[in-house]
Amino acid sequence: MKPGIHPDYQQVAFHDTAADSYFVVGSTIKTDRTIELEGVTYPYVPIDVSSESHPFYTGKQKAVASDGRVAQFNRRFKNLSTK
Template sequence: MKPGIHPDYEKVVFHDTAADTYFLVGSTIKTERTIDYQGRTYPYVAIDVSSASHPFYTGKQRVAQSDGRIAKFNKRFGKLGSK
């Protein structure tokens, strides 16, 4: 590796504000904020969505709009094709 061109890699605390969950992860992100976490001081980054709050990972899928174009078409013409 060439010296002086790579960003510093350090442990950072990411806070998922939607689920109020903290993650300690290695990252190159730069932030001025710090937090005391598990007895040590780490850089702190607040995030909106993570695996703790995203519907795909939590299994709490939101129901999409069911009356889309295809649903309206099937409602109007679905019985015509079943003879």
């Protein structure tokens, strides 16, 4: 790797404000804010949605089963008669 062209990779604390949960992952994001978690100081980034609060991951979102195009066509025009 060429020296001086890659961003700094570090452990960053992300705060899901919707679920009020924290998680620490490696990232190259830049921030001036810091937070202390479990005695360690990390760069801090608040986020609105993560897997802790998104309805798809929490099971609160309902998956709607949709029929194919042919089934939709047949259901829509089943009462039409050809004379």
